[in-house]
Amino acid sequence: MTESGNPDHGNASEYTGSHIQVLEGREAIRRRPGMYIGSVGERGLHQMVYEVVSYAVDEHLAGHADAIDVTITADGGVRVADNGRGLPVEVQEPDGKPAVERELTETSFGPKNRTGYRLSGGLSGLGLCVVNALSTRLTVEIHRDGHRWTQEYEKGLPITALTRNEESSGHGTAIMFLPDDDIFETTPDSFAMLSQRLRELTFLNGGLAISLTDERPGRAGRPVRHHHTDGLRAYVAHLGPHPPSPVHSPVIAFESENEDATMFVQVALQWNTRSTGGFHSFANSTRTHEGGAHEEGFRAALTDIINDYARRQRQIVAGDEEITAEATQEGLTAVVSVKLAHPVFEGSTRTVLGNPEANAYVQEVVREHLNGWLDQNPNDAAAIIRHILKAFTEQGKS
The missing domain is CATH 3.30.230.10 (Ribosomal Protein S5; domain 2)
Incomplete structure (x- = not known):
């Protein structure tokens, strides 16, 4: 405003489209994590776990998994493994990326047809991508199509190609992630709160078994297993x-x-x-x-x-x-x-x-x-x- 109270348009040319910052993909997630997981405190850390578990629950709802194992690892990371079909590994057009890589890096909302889920929880198909972007390190291990497949990521970016390893007769997906301590205010997860939510999921999805194990020093104990056939x-x-x-x-x-x-x-x-x-x-x-x-x-x-x-x-x-x-x-x-x-x-x-x-x-x-x-x-x-x-x-x- 000028001294007379009228707007001063003299510097309008200094405010141009170049001043408008548009954040996309992993950059948007890392700059505004609260928009995706609610907070950068313990609640947000728990939401990270729930998003990975949601994918495994979707496998159960689709009739392909009946067990999920969640582990808080010794270094404060989390590993979620299921006995479902395993994330798809085939290369997809037009970008030639493996389907699993697209699942872990794409930021488009809405059901992803390649997963084939009729009903889906989590962040509308965005959960795995968000977890990946907010993790210092993420490793995915897949058993399907007769082999064990692996790929590693850092802060949402792939640092290895999807690798086909030894032959395997198993099936399922295991995702291990280490939350980025440059983003989160705290690192320990509350075993009791995680267990309560996982138990809730077994009530809501009758027949699904979920176990929780804590491998952190001084906290290791017997795994807790939740399973309720009566839903x-x-x-x-x-x-x-x-x-x-x-x-x-x-x-x-x-x-x-x-x-x-x-x-x-x-x-x-x-x-x-x-x-x-x-x-x-x-x-x-x-x-x-x-x-x-x-x-x-x-x-x-x-x-x-x-x-x-x-x-x-x-x-x-x-x-x-x-x-x-x-x-x-x-x-x-x-x-x-x-x-x-x-x-x-x-x-x-x-x-x-x-x-x-x-x-x-x-x-x-x-x-x-x-x-x-x-x-x-x-x-x-x-x-x-x-x-x-x-x-x-x-x-x-x-």
């Missing part, structure tokens, strides 16, 4: 009060996939007489702490179903006040997990699911299956309604 049923039991105080037993659980196979919904719930494990929602195995469309669909359907059933059974009659959503959730432990081909997350934190179709389909699934369960289990259903009506009455007195 969300086991998760709800785990989240509920201890000792258990169920209004009904067993845990109610159901799942459904839409006609075009672009959305898979899993729900498990149980009412308890005391305390509660609360409500937990997930989209593509990512915890949606702030809810979103799938959570809204569940809550809306639940309130309607409880009111409709109570009226049909004359536990409330015409003229009675509608049971509130708060009362229907008294003592409730519930988990809703959706897996979508094209998830839309709101905000950089990826904690709100924005897909409106998830709301509609979750409502449809809950109405069909929970109504059916209540009709088929009248004694338990009556106990649930009594429990909810008691909470509703107490709510009105307060």
